[in-house]
């Protein structure tokens with residue numbers, strides 16, 4: 095599914111250049127459950143943006159399901175992303191002044207799914223994350239944890255084969271965290287690929303493989319002994 | 322310092338009304354270190370916004386250093402806030418397309434502090450949170466954890482008597498979290514009042530008093546046995 099080969103992501107040039115990713119190679123098969131950990135600024139979100147075809151590499155190659163992503167135009171990329179990948183961003187990225195329901199329906203609207211089906215699937219996804227009583231609230235009318243759960247519902251509503259989640263439990267209390275991780279387990283057991291960036295050990299403990307980064311490099315890639 | 326009396330915060334009317342705070346009373350003395358915990362949606366951020374005079378109560382009273390906040394106009398409120406309170410928001414609230422340095426200087430500029438002193442104090446605050454090498458980066462050029470640390474620097478730069486922090490470590494790895502909590506300890510030992518909202522037990526463990534909320538009410542208010 096994911097095949098990152100010698101990828102460099104650089105910002106700026108010369109002495110002031112910052113290497114967010116510095117020669118990273120990584121492959122992830124369908125159905126894997128992988129956690130990515132590492133200090134603040136080590137390149138985790140940058141790697142997720144590359145894996146989600148949201149950002150370009152400075153050097154190296156990236157193949158998503160065998161397709162060379164650099165050979166696709168923006169239109170083809172957004173179709174591939176919309177069909178295959180669910181994103182949970184570190185800063186939620188909900189559309190402001192738009193209800194939780196409309197936010198969750200959005201990815202389905204892009205796929206041309208009719209209103210009746212969209213509405214039914216979006217309500218079901220919001221129920222899964224415990225937000226049935228807040229479906230008409232806009233982002234400013236939701237607490238931090240509720241916004242994060244709405245973002246999770248939006249990522250799951252298209253039933254993506256690949257879920258990329260960046261700190262999905264950062265704003266959640268322990269009960270909501272447990273519920274969410276149980277949901278991820280179910281998704282993975284159904285054969286979908288899950289990649290989770292986290293700095294919380296109890297979140298990483300659910301994954302079958304743990305990757306650690308530092309200064310833009312992968313410094314460790316091990317199977318989770320507890321699994 | 323903080324004297325909340327029978328405060329209600331309600332959104333909407335009639336059957337659809339939501340009581341974010343439902344008859345909350347709380348007083349905090351100068352120099353206290355208090356943690357506020359509770360499930361997602363239980364009213365923690367709403368309570369912080371009331372304590373920071375950023376939001377109005379539906380019913381009840383709020384006294385900040387003995388002053389009835391409802392008797393002040395917006396101009397007087399922003400002076401009181403600017404002088405006395407440092408805020409760390411759950412969603413960072415950095416000014417976009419503005420460098421970390423300029424973001425941290427902002428509260429000092431509001432107080433009319435000259436550029437030379439502003440610059441020196443802002444650089445020192447950014448150094449305290451480990452961001453000396455990112456002072457010219459704008460929010461989109463910072464990782465999630467770096468943005469959170471810039472927001473912490475901005476809250477501390479005015480040396481406020483009261484620090485209100487909402488999930489200040491949500492996006493931080495364990496080392497950055499430890500460093501930040503050490504900083505809060507130093508601030509509290511210097512006699513400043515610290516109020517931290519968190520769902521992480523190791524963050525709450527640093528406080529001397531722990532308050533728990535549920536459905537807009539305070540259900541527990543105990544001294545931290547470990548302290």
Ligand SMILES: Nc1ncnc2c1ncn2[C@@H]1O[C@H](COP(=O)(O)OP(=O)(O)OP(=O)(O)O)[C@@H](O)[C@H]1O
Nearest residue numbers: 235237238239240332341361362363364365366367
């Ligand atoms: N503008 C609004 N309109 C309607 N309801 C609102 C509004 N703002 C907040 N709420 C509701 O008030 C309740 C309390 O919200 P608050 O943000 O204080 O929760 P919290 O304890 O900080 O939760 P979290 O841990 O998820 O950040 C929530 O149920 C939320 O949906």
Ligand SMILES: Nc1ncnc2c1ncn2[C@@H]1O[C@H](COP(=O)(O)OP(=O)(O)OP(=O)(O)O)[C@@H](O)[C@H]1O
Nearest residue numbers: 105114134135136137138139140462464465466467
């Ligand atoms: N547009 C940009 N310009 C310059 N530097 C950038 C830019 N975007 C990111 N960076 C830098 O790249 C590095 C990697 O950032 P990234 O967001 O991937 O970190 P992260 O591992 O996700 O950290 P966190 O745990 O804090 O979220 C950081 O040091 C950051 O400052």
Ligand SMILES: [Mg+2]
Nearest residue numbers: 139184464465
């Ligand atoms: Mg990140």
Ligand SMILES: [Mg+2]
Nearest residue numbers: 237238366411
């Ligand atoms: Mg909150």
